[in-house]
Amino acid sequence: MTMAKTTKSELFEFDHPCPIRDVLDRIGDQWSLLILKSLEHNAMRFNSLHREIGDISRQMLSRTLKRLEKDGYITRTVYAQVPARVEYALAELGISFLKPMNTLIQWADENHQAICRARKRQN
Amino acid sequence: MTMAKTTKSELFEFDHPCPIRDVLDRIGDQWSLLILKSLEHNAMRFNSLHREIGDISRQMLSRTLKRLEKDGYITRTVYAQVPARVEYALAELGISFLKPMNTLIQWADENHQAICRARKRQN
DNA sequence: TTTATTAGTCTATAATGTAGACCACTTAAA
DNA sequence: TTTAAGTGGTCTACATTATAGACTAATAAA
Numbered sequence: 001m002t003m004a005k006t007t008k009s010e011l012f013e014f015d016h017p018c019p020i021r022d023v024l025d026r027i028g029d030q031w032s033l034l035i036l037k038s039l040e041h042n043a044m045r046f047n048s049l050h051r052e053i054g055d056i057s058r059q060m061l062s063r064t065l066k067r068l069e070k071d072g073y074i075t076r077t078v079y080a081q082v083p084a085r086v087e088y089a090l091a092e093l094g095i096s097f098l099k100p101m102n103t104l105i106q107w108a109d110e111n112h113q114a115i116c117r118a119r120k121r122q123n
Numbered sequence: 124m125t126m127a128k129t130t131k132s133e134l135f136e137f138d139h140p141c142p143i144r145d146v147l148d149r150i151g152d153q154w155s156l157l158i159l160k161s162l163e164h165n166a167m168r169f170n171s172l173h174r175e176i177g178d179i180s181r182q183m184l185s186r187t188l189k190r191l192e193k194d195g196y197i198t199r200t201v202y203a204q205v206p207a208r209v210e211y212a213l214a215e216l217g218i219s220f221l222k223p224m225n226t227l228i229q230w231a232d233e234n235h236q237a238i239c240r241a242r243k244r245q246n
Numbered sequence: 247t248t249t250a251t252t253a254g255t256c257t258a259t260a261a262t263g264t265a266g267a268c269c270a271c272t273t274a275a276a
Numbered sequence: 277t278t279t280a281a282g283t284g285g286t287c288t289a290c291a292t293t294a295t296a297g298a299c300t301a302a303t304a305a306a
Contacts, residue, residue, distance in 0.1 A: 019235035020228045021157070028151035030294080034144070046253050057295055062254060072241025083252040083303055093237055100230040104223040105143045112142035114216060118195025153263080169284050180264055185285060206272050206283040 026071060031056055031064045033101065036094055039074060043089035073097060149194060154179055154187045156224065159217055162197060166212035196220060 027033060031053070038044060038052050050061055065088060068074045073094035079085040090098075150156060154176070161167060161175050173184055188211060191197045196217035202208040213221075 020231040022235060023231040023238065024151065024156060025153070028147065028156075030148070033147060033151075047251080050253095057297085058254070059256085059296090060294065063294095070242055071238050072244075086253060093234065093241070096234065097230065100223070100227040104227055107220065107223040108143040108146040111216065111219065112145060115146065115194050118216070119193055121195075170282075173284095180266085181285070182265090182287085183263065186263095209284060 026067060027073075027097070029064070031060055032068060032073075035061075035064055035068060035088075036073060036090065036098060036101075037105075039088060039090045039094070040098060043077075043087045045085065045087055049088065068094070149190060150196075150220070152187070154183055155191060155196075158184075158187055158191060158211075159196060159213065159221060159224075162211060162213045162217070163221060166200075166210045168211070169209055172211065191217070 027036075034053055034056070035049065038049055044052070046061070046065075049065075050056065050058060053061070056064075065074070065076070069076050069088075071093075072091055075089050075091045077087045077089070079087070150159075157176055157179075158172065161172055167175070169184070169188075172188075173179065173181060176184070179187075188197070188199070192199050192211075194216070195214055198212050198214045200210045200212070202210070
């Protein structure tokens with residue numbers, strides 16, 4: 001008997017029981033936040049994002065952008081010119097998200113030292 | 124020529140160039156936040172955390188607790204009694220962290236619907 | 247003609263997360 | 277006395293995810 005295997009992420013794609021888990025499973029990864037912060041003050045193209053972030057792989061940049069777009073955090077605009085010009089920009093949801101996120105970033109800035117000290121203390 | 128391979132996480136263990144990345148690389152994983160929220164109102168033992176969170180593996184619970192302790196978010200107290208009693212509780216840093224985090228959680232609650240709608244819209 | 251740009255995709259490999267068996271110990275019930 | 281269940285974990289085999297870097301096709305500048 002063959003089973004149409006359902007992965008956890010498929011299972012929870014819609015109507016995740018816990019909002020914050022749903023949000024953080026997406027946004028709390030390695031790269032999403034960095035991308036959103038890069039777009040905070042101006043729209044950007046694929047390759048300039050790649051250069052700005054530096055250590056992200058093209059594949060992960062591509063994937064993460066798609067997810068952010070799908071969830072409504074960013075928009076993707078293709079300009080019909082040659083060579084193609086694709087611009088990524090914050091959508092309403094992304095702008096709104098960065099407000100609470102920025103308070104968290106501020107906390108991180110203020111407490112980074114304390115965390116580093118804690119780490120060193122314990123070897 | 125053998126190379127003493129250095130992983131990225133080793134490289135950035137101390138003095139990570141970007142505070143928020145450093146913080147989110149640790150806290151933004153699958154489980155850390157869930158654990159911190161479980162400890163928000165009272166200390167807990169290993170197995171009750173395991174039961175409360177439900178779908179975390181023992182290994183990940185163990186690993187994540189160690190990291191949270193090392194970074195100073197939580198404390199681990201062993202009571203010299205039989206059978207052993209090990210309690211995990213929020214440390215100062217953990218309590219302080221949950222303040223900005225809770226505003227983000229509130230945002231997630233308020234915008235979860237919008238995100239789900241965005242996802243459905245795009246297939 | 248070589249090089250660089252555009253926005254990505256593809257593949258092989260490395261790193262990470264998972265379930266679930268297992269450990270030594272204690273306690274309580276059958 | 278055996279059995280089961282609880283304590284706080286570790287270990288192993290496997291599944292999932294991320295990585296680097298080659299590759300695409302088109303265009304433009306040197």
